[in-house]
Amino acid sequence: MSSSKLLIFGGTFDPPHRAHSVLPPVVAEALNCDRILYVPAALNPLKTDAPRAPAHHRLAMLRLATADIPNAEICTIELDRPGPSFTVDTLETLRTQYNSTDEFRLLIGSDQAMEFGRWKDWPRILELATPAVLLRPPLDRTQFHEQIRTTPPSAPARQWVDWIIDSPQLDISATALRDRLGSAQDLSELLDQRIVEYIRKHQLYQG
Ligand code: ATP
Secondary structure, X not given: OOOOEEEEEEEOOOOXXXXXXXXXXXXXXXHOOOEEXXXXXXXXXXXXXXXXXXXXXXXXXXXXXXXXXXXXXXXXHHHHOOOOOOHHHHHHHHHHHOOOOOXXXXXXXXXXXXXXXXXXXXXXXXXXXXXXXXXXXXXXXXXXXXXXXXXXXXXXXXXXXXXXXXXXXXXXXXXXXXXHOOOOOOOOOOOXXXXXXXXXXXXXXOO
């Protein structure tokens, strides 16, 4: 039985943007992961606001965002279960669905890494899946190191720096994007055109 290496990428994807589709394949290649598992959250326990778009729309947009990524799959486990989406629960369930020799890596942006000490049962998460970190602008490696040393404790700061994966830095966030959707600006560098059309068709993120 051959074992595989899985890159697990959770998010609200509200909406999924170019960083969500461009960066995971770069990381998968760098880490020799065979598959990328996108896991849309029902409700992020650490975000104060609920997602703006209903889950079925976020899922449909995520399908569009990943359509051209051959080794991407979407796992709806968090949408299918009630309550907030705790990563530790997701990883525990996934662990029962894969071979014991299959390796998990958990892909997170540096903003999420900084919050990691507040994640439910984070020591268990580290046992289940080693993080892989995407540096998010404006932070560079040194600034990330400085900042993670002074955040609520999780793994040692040096360890977090070692988990950074070399990849392009894309200054895109769903929050900033949502604010610009109502304007006439060209968003094609930030958002797949198919998703722009989907958002218009379903009149998402208005008001
Ligand atoms: P929001 O602005 O609504 O918080 P977001 O842009 O951070 O949304 P999420 O769906 O919450 O998007 O992100 C899913 C994961 O992708 C998180 O781990 C986040 O840190 C990471 N991520 C999102 N955008 C980027 C980016 N531009 N560069 C690196 N990582 C990113």
